[in-house]
Amino acid sequence: MIHPKTELRFVNSKIGYGVFATEFIPKGTILYVKDRLEIEITKNRFNKMDQTHKDIVEKFSYMDERGVRIVSWDHAKYINHKCDCNSMSSGYGFEIAIRDIARDEEITDEYGLFNIPDAIEISCGCHNCRQMLLPTDVDQHHMAWDLLVREAIEKLNEVEQPLWNMMDSGTRTDVMGFLSGQSEYKSVIHLKYQGQLNKKHSTIKSKGLSACAA
Numbered sequence: 001m002i003h004p005k006t007e008l009r010f011v012n013s014k015i016g017y018g019v020f021a022t023e024f025i026p027k028g029t030i031l032y033v034k035d036r037l038e039i040e041i042t043k044n045r046f047n048k049m050d051q052t053h054k055d056i057v058e059k060f061s062y063m064d065e066r067g068v069r070i071v072s073w074d075h076a077k078y079i080n081h082k083c084d085c086n087s088m089s090s091g092y093g094f095e096i097a098i099r100d101i102a103r104d105e106e107i108t109d110e111y112g113l114f115n116i117p118d119a120i121e122i123s124c125g126c127h128n129c130r131q132m133l134l135p136t137d138v139d140q141h142h143m144a145w146d147l148l149v150r151e152a153i154e155k156l157n158e159v160e161q162p163l164w165n166m167m168d169s170g171t172r173t174d175v176m177g178f179l180s181g182q183s184e185y186k187s188v189i190h191l192k193y194q195g196q197l198n199k200k201h202s203t204i205k206s207k208g209l210s211a212c213a214a
C-alpha cells in the first residue's frame, strides 16, 4: 500500500505514468508497506504462467528477498526508478522518504533493490545517472544506500506515519527495536534474493525511465 498523499499522473509518452505527492511529505515518512492485499507470485506460479501474464508481472512487480514477485494492488506499482530517488526500500521491507518530498514532486525509488534478473537501460535524466541498472547494483551500492535509509528511519518517530498500522507487527517490533537501541540496524542487503534469478533475457531490456513496479 502506498502513502495516501499520493496519486497517479501521466508523465509523458516515453515514461508513461508515475506517482506524485499531493502534499508535502517529510523525510522519514514510510511511503510503501507490503500490506496483506499485495499479490504474491511465487517462482513456481510465475514459471507456470503464459508469456502474456509473465510480461505483465515482470513489468509491474518487484521481487522480495524470498524470490517472490509482489504486484501491488494500488498505484504503488507505477513508481518509477531514479538514480537520485527520493524514496528507497529498507531492509525491513517498507519504503521510506529519504529526503523531503515537495507537493507535486514525483515519487521515485531505487530499482537496484528489487532483484532485477537482467540489466535495464535507463535514462532518468538525473545527475550522476548510472545509465544502466544491473542485478549486481545492490552489492556495489548497498552501503551508500544504507546511509540514506538509516538516516531516514532515525526520523521515523518525528513525522506522521499513516501506513504504520498497515505494517505487520513483526516488522514494527524490529524497527522499534532499532530505534530504541535494542537491536541492530537491518541493512538493505537483506532485500537481496540469494537464490537463482530467473534470467529470461540475454539481451538488455530497454525501459526508458521504466514504468514498472514499486
Ligand SMILES: [Zn+2]
Pocket (backbone or CB within 6 Å): 082, 083, 084, 122, 123, 124, 125, 126, 128, 129, 130, 131
Ligand atoms: Zn539515473
